[in-house]
Amino acid sequence: MIEEYTALVENHRNTGMLLDSNLMLVLLAGGERRDWIGKEKRLKNYAAHEFDALESMVTGAELFVTPNIATEVSNLVDVESYFGQKVLSVLHAFLLKYEEKVLESRRASAHDSYMAVGLTDAGLMILAADGVLVLTDDLPLAQRLEAAHLPVINFTLLRNYL
Numbered sequence: 001m002i003e004e005y006t007a008l009v010e011n012h013r014n015t016g017m018l019l020d021s022n023l024m025l026v027l028l029a030g031g032e033r034r035d036w037i038g039k040e041k042r043l044k045n046y047a048a049h050e051f052d053a054l055e056s057m058v059t060g061a062e063l064f065v066t067p068n069i070a071t072e073v074s075n076l077v078d079v080e081s082y083f084g085q086k087v088l089s090v091l092h093a094f095l096l097k098y099e100e101k102v103l104e105s106r107r108a109s110a111h112d113s114y115m116a117v118g119l120t121d122a123g124l125m126i127l128a129a130d131g132v133l134v135l136t137d138d139l140p141l142a143q144r145l146e147a148a149h150l151p152v153i154n155f156t157l158l159r160n161y162l
Helices: 002-012 021-032 049-057 067-076 082-097 105-110 114-129 139-147 155-161
Strands: 016-021 064-065 131-137 152-154
Touching: 002 064, 002 105, 002 131, 002 152, 002 155, 016 049, 021 049, 021 082, 021 131, 049 067, 049 131, 049 155, 064 067, 067 082, 067 114, 105 114, 114 131, 114 139, 131 139, 139 152, 139 155, 152 155
Parallel strands: 016 064, 016 131, 131 152
Antiparallel strands: none
């Protein structure tokens, strides 16, 4: 499985990757202060070595973000806390650096997965169908992507091998 995921990352390094909101938060927060991983409220379920693996996967890759993912990330943090302010600042820098894939909500809500996974994840399904690699720790989303033979790294499963 590690070999399969390594190949997926290498095959999509130049064509694009998207992180779900939880992994985006891990990447942004850990990149700012690695010691936040495992300690901050929304990062307690992650370990520093998992951040390292995630960072390694995306370093040098063409990354994308959607407005829905950016919104979810900003909603995951307490904007009045020091942590929240730092994450929002890093998110802003990320948004300036990487391409935003805008997908109309009417298109995502018309996708056959919408009722099962919601608006944001239906958009990820559409973008994966366009060839973008999705990195997620959302097991139901990962399973749907895998069942549809779409490019996905199931970070929940990968964590067992790290």
